[in-house]
Amino acid sequence: MTGLGSRDATLPAICDVAIVGGGVMGLATAYHLAELSRLRVVVIERGYLLSGASGRNGGGVRMQWGDEGNVRVMMESIEICRGLAQELGINLxxxxxxxxxxxxxxxxxxxxxxxxxxxxxxxxxxxxxxxxxxxxxxxxxxxxxxxxxxxxxxDGVVFPWPFVWGYAARAIANGVVVRTHTEVTGADVADRDLVLRLATGEQLRAHLVVNATGAWSHGLNDMLGISLPNxxxxxxxxxxxxxxxxxxxxxxxxxxxxxxxxxxxxxxxxxxxxxxxxxxxxxxxxxxxxxxxxxxxxxxxxxxxxxxxxxxxxxxxxxYDVSPDGDAIVGPTPGIDGLIQLCGFTGHGFMMAPAVGRLLARWIARGERHSMLERWDPGRFARGDGTRREDMIIG
Ligand SMILES: Cc1cc2nc3c(=O)[nH]c(=O)nc-3n(C[C@H](O)[C@H](O)[C@H](O)COP(=O)(O)OP(=O)(O)OC[C@H]3O[C@@H](n4cnc5c(N)ncnc54)[C@H](O)[C@@H]3O)c2cc1C
Structure with missing residues (x-):
């Protein structure tokens, strides 16, 4: 397998965490999971690794937000970015x-x-x-x-592509299977697991599935009867x-x-x-x-x-994967045990990925709950408390 994943990567029959979507969010999470744990992690991407928004964005990274939570996440993210080239071994x-x-x-x-x-x-x-x-x-x-x-x-700018390449290469080096050119076309709940059906005819059983399909996330949610408003x-x-x-x-x-x-x-x-x-x-x-x-x-x-x-x-x-309140949608999905949302990042998912990939991996691997996970809770829309908080969304 190359550092950019492969359409020929051998899939296990079962894994601990299946991440659907090989954009910056899915790959940053995979990288941190592999750093923090021995969980068996698989990333499934339907195209090549930069075929989604992560390969098409402006590379802007900023702390100037209107909401305290977003400012704090981006202070963390930019701090990570400062040392990330060395950590990933690639010029960003x-x-x-x-x-x-x-x-x-x-x-x-x-x-x-x-x-x-x-x-x-x-x-x-x-x-x-x-x-x-x-x-x-x-x-x-x-x-x-x-x-x-x-x-x-x-604040600043990055070149988005090497971010994704760097996360992918390091995740693969640490044992993550990254399968490209393979679409998830169906999903079922099976006992306490989820089973993903792939366009190749294969199936992958996982204890946890992370929906990191960005602007296509409602496609995977639909397969499991989940309705979210992004x-x-x-x-x-x-x-x-x-x-x-x-x-x-x-x-x-x-x-x-x-x-x-x-x-x-x-x-x-x-x-x-x-x-x-x-x-x-x-x-x-x-x-x-x-x-x-x-x-x-x-x-x-x-x-x-x-x-x-x-x-x-x-x-x-x-x-953009637009959520109605301008906030990301991250965490367990009400109604489906084992389905984690990692979407709704509108026009700022690239800059947040370094912090978000790490905080989600810490939650999955160690149960540590970052304060933003309360706020990004996918259940907020059904409860009616998804009111808009951010006034600095551009585009
Ligand atoms: C023009 C533009 C400019 C932007 N500018 C900025 C910016 O300056 N700064 C910033 O922070 N953000 C910016 N963004 C937003 C940013 O690009 C996104 O928020 C971020 O890349 C989202 O990453 P992701 O991994 O969630 O999604 P993506 O990168 O879209 O990855 C999702 C992946 O899931 C795959 N997928 C979908 N369905 C399936 C399936 N069924 N099976 C398998 N795989 C599937 C897709 O092929 C895709 O590769 C911009 C976006 C755009 C479009």
């Missing part, structure tokens, strides 16, 4: 150039003020700055209409020709939902909110559109006029 292209949020409305300004006070109370050095100081940080910026900006120098939402993104270093922070314009950063490889990578790009069905259209290109092109040119002449090299789309 992690660069802490900060995130610069721009507010153009009174509501946006109030949001940044409220959040900056929260950040500072938790030890995150978010600074509120005026439009001219924002231009000092980003000389290409036209600050017209910007009322206030917030900057945290510890649904896919299409999101487009692009990258340009490489430039010399010009853009240090990742810039977010709250009013338009535009975000853009410069990768360590020099490309400008950006996306934007397209208000009527709704999803809701199992399949997600992953093609790119001219409509997106025109909209983001106009917005970038207004905000950073000199970027107007940039050549776009690639455009693509991927799914």
């Amino acid at each position: 292209w992690f660069r802490q150039g900060g995130y610069l949020f721009l507010a153009r409305t009174a509501a946006g300004e109030a949001r940044l003020q409220r959040n900056a006070a929260l950040h500072r109370s938790l030890g995150v050095p978010t600074r509120l700055i005026g439009p001219e100081d924002a231009r000092e940080l980003v000389p290409e910026l036209d600050p017209t209409g910007v009322r206030l900006a917030a900057f945290n120098p510890r 649904r896919p939402h299409r999101h487009e993104i692009l990258s340009t020709e490489p430039l010399k270093p010009v853009l240090d922070p990742l810039v977010v314009d709250l009013a338009s939902g535009l975000y853009l950063s410069q990768s360590t490889r020099g490309e400008i990578v950006g996306g934007i909110t397209m208000p009527d790009e709704g999803g809701g069905s199992v399949s997600v259209d992953q093609r790119s559109s001219l409509r997106f290109l025109a909209h983001i092109g106009r917005t970038i040119t207004e905000l950073l006029p000199r970027f107007g002449g940039l050549k776009v090299l690639r455009q693509w789309a991927g799914p």
Whole structure:
């Protein structure tokens, strides 16, 4: 088997933990389970390892959130990222150039003020700055209409692919079986276990199944008669020709939902909110559109006029797995013993995976309960307490 899994990996008839979905969430969890325990862990991925959102995202990692729990998770995650290249033995292209949020409305300004006070109370050095100081940080910026900006120098960007490769390679080296190109097409409860039926005709019996299928998670839930409200939402993104270093922070314009950063490889990578790009069905259209290109092109040119002449090299789309309250859905599933949800991460699952993979593995392997597991409890929707808490979701 290679470090990226294999379609020929031999499956055991039974395992302790079957993780369905070979994205960053499933593989980070598998890696930590193998580090912490002797549990027999199998990852089943229907495509190649980066075929889902983990291979299609912008690689932004930030502590600037509106909710204390999310800020704390991301403080943990960024701390992990700082040592992760060494731990996994792979270059993650992690660069802490900060995130610069721009507010153009009174509501946006109030949001940044409220959040900056929260950040500072938790030890995150978010600074509120005026439009001219924002231009000092980003000389290409036209600050017209910007009322206030917030900057945290510890936020940053990564190259998402090596994260996934690194987690997979280390998990496999520690005994995890990673089977790719194999879809789970059915699932049944059998005594105290779950049995997964695979498109290859094989079956895999597991004491625990982790649903790490991201925006397709309701597909696996449907197979077991489980109904949760998270649904896919299409999101487009692009990258340009490489430039010399010009853009240090990742810039977010709250009013338009535009975000853009410069990768360590020099490309400008950006996306934007397209208000009527709704999803809701199992399949997600992953093609790119001219409509997106025109909209983001106009917005970038207004905000950073000199970027107007940039050549776009690639455009693509991927799914957010949107939960109605903006919070992830992680933990045991009411009604099915042994089914663990690990989904609903909307547009921030990549940055949270280092912390979440570890906290979920600690819970499975050792029974340690991180405080966020109460909050991410999949049972909250049925109880009616899934009210929205986060106001800094972009895209
Ligand atoms: C355009 C875009 C930009 C984004 N930008 C950011 C960002 O800057 N920062 C950030 O933190 N997050 C970002 N995100 C969100 C982030 O990419 C996701 O939250 C994260 O990658 C989710 O990881 P995952 O492992 O849960 O899901 P995925 O990576 O989608 O993995 C799920 C896997 O499950 C597999 N699967 C599905 N059904 C089955 C089945 N029946 N059998 C077997 N396998 C199955 C799929 O093939 C897929 O590989 C962005 C997302 C998009 C689309």
